[in-house]
Amino acid sequence: MTTNNLSLIFLYFTLSTLLTGWFIAVSPLYISTEQMLWSCGIAGGKWTIQLIAGFLLLKEKKWDFIRNIGWVCLIGSILLVPYCLSASFHLEAGTPFFIASLIIAVIAMIFFYYQAVKKTGITLFWWMTWLLCLAVAVSLQLTIVFNVFKI
Numbered sequence: 001m002t003t004n005n006l007s008l009i010f011l012y013f014t015l016s017t018l019l020t021g022w023f024i025a026v027s028p029l030y031i032s033t034e035q036m037l038w039s040c041g042i043a044g045g046k047w048t049i050q051l052i053a054g055f056l057l058l059k060e061k062k063w064d065f066i067r068n069i070g071w072v073c074l075i076g077s078i079l080l081v082p083y084c085l086s087a088s089f090h091l092e093a094g095t096p097f098f099i100a101s102l103i104i105a106v107i108a109m110i111f112f113y114y115q116a117v118k119k120t121g122i123t124l125f126w127w128m129t130w131l132l133c134l135a136v137a138v139s140l141q142l143t144i145v146f147n148v149f150k151i
Contacts, residue, residue, distance in 0.1 A: 005063050012070030017044070019077035019084070026087035027098055035145050042140045046133040047073055053129070061120050068116035069130075076109040106134070
C-alpha cells in the first residue's frame, strides 16, 4: 500500500459521504432526522461490508480493490450533484427527479463496480456480493426509510 493509495481511498470515501449527506439533506422526501440517519446508515453499510470483506479476505490486492470501489462510490455520489444543486436552489426537487437521480447513480455504480472488480483481477463473486448488498440496501430504504412496503 502506498501513501497515495491511502490518500485516494480517504478522499474518495470522504467526498462520497459528504455528497450523499448533501443529497439526503436537501431532499424534501426525508421528513425526519431519523429517516435521514437510517438512509445514511443503510447507504454507508453496503460499502462498509465490502470494505471489511476486502480488507479481511483479499491479500495483496486489497488496497487496489478498496481504492477502486472508493472511486465507484464517488462516481455514484457525483451523479447525485445535479439533484443537490437543483434542490438547494429550489429549482426542482420533485420525486421524479429524486428517483431518476438515484436510478442513474445506481446503474452507473453497477457498471463501474463490475469494471473495478475486473481491473483489480478478482473474481466476479465480489461484484455479485455487492449486487446482493445493493438489493438489500434498496429493500431497507423502501421499507424502513420510506415505508413503501410494509413488513
